[in-house]
Amino acid sequence: MKIFFTLALIISSTLVLAQKIKILDAETREPIPYAKIILNGKDYYKNTEKDGEIILEKDEQISSVEYFGYENLKVEKYQSVYFLKPKFTEITEVQITKPKYQNNIKIGSLKTYGSFGGGINHTSSALLGKVITFNNEKNETLFIKKISFKTISYKPNTVIRIMIYENVNGLPGEILQSEEITCKAGINKLHEFFPKQMRFPKEGIVVGFEWILNENNLYETTMKMKGSNEYKKVFSFYPQISGSKEDTNKDRIIGVYNEGKWHFQSAEDSGYVKIKYNPAIQLELTN
Structure with missing residues (x-):
């Protein structure tokens, strides 16, 4: 009993x-x-x-x-x-143009240097983004054929959410597309996302990564405490996003979730310019 x-x-x-x-x-x-x-x-x-x-x-x-x-x-x-409930948006007219796939333009580098990690101990919901623009001198209609990026994870089948935003004066605007990507285990593993027949706006886009904060992605690590030589055990989230040193801080976007909404700013405006690299993202455009 x-x-x-x-x-x-x-x-x-x-x-x-x-x-x-x-x-x-x-x-x-x-x-x-x-x-x-x-x-x-x-x-x-x-x-x-x-x-x-x-x-x-x-x-x-x-x-x-x-x-x-x-x-x-x-x-x-x-x-x-x-x-x-699924959200449905009414539109008055849809104009569909089939891509010609005659010219392919690649923007950005996949040469890796450093990495970016996710939130710590469920106390920080973070988003990492990058502004991507292109000087379309011919003023032709361009489509986003593929977005490539690399990740680091020591657990299999971790998940990251890739977001495509409007570029509004160098910050994320309306979300255009969003999808979860299941990532391979390993260092600097290549992943590809194919947006659904999406035109590339003349203002460009912001490609963002939002970490999925669940048990599947959770792992334990150690972090050096600021102002001391002590290390503390913390929890973080896979996958890490591989970085590239060939870009400048002004293109990197930092998102912090606070008071029920996202707050975005560039790495330069945040004053956090210690990291001298950006997420390694390559955009492939086609006509």
């Missing part, structure tokens, strides 16, 4: 300390992997796993759920399952 009572107490304590929820598509009832879970009073968020599930700690109360292509869901009471 004592053993049974002790086991029951452990199970009930676990339920009090953590809450398991699941995010589903409201129409298909399929799980939504890597959905963003916004938490009340926290300057960080978390993401669901591949199966759409997540376990929150006792002090983490869900405020809303977000995922690109779906309507944001404001949470008013606790449930074990939440449904997101």
Whole structure:
């Protein structure tokens, strides 16, 4: 009887300390992997796993759920399952032009130097971006054929979210496309993303990487404490984004999630110019 009572107490304590929820598509009832879970009073968020599930700690109360292509869901009471509705945008006219694929233009370098890591200990939700422009002297219609980048990960099947934004005066504007990329384990592994028939705007774009903050990507590392020679164990998130030294700081964008929204600025404006390299991203354009 004592053993049974002790086991029951452990199970009930676990339920009090953590809450398991699941995010589903409201129409298909399929799980939504890597959905963003916004938490009340926290300057960080978390993401669901591949199966759409997540376990929150006792002090983490869900405020809303977000995922690109779906309507944001404001949470008013606790449930074990939440449904997101797909977002549909009405447009008056669609003009489709098939790419000719006669000319290919490559912008950016994949020659690697250094790397960029993800958030630390769930206390920092970070986004890394790069402004990419092209002087289109011929003023011809150009399409984004491929975006290539490299990652570092010592765990298999880690996931990063690649975002394509409008370039508005050197900062991210509206999100144009978004997709999760499953990354290979290893150092400076090449990955390719093929946007869906997307024109390259004359103002250029911002390519951003948003780390997925879940158990699948989590790993333990050590960090040297500022102003001392001591090292502390911390948790961070794979994959790391490989860097390239051939670019300048002014093209690098830093995003910090705070008070329920992203705040963007260039590396130069942030004053954090210690890192002298940018994410290694190569854009291939075609006509």
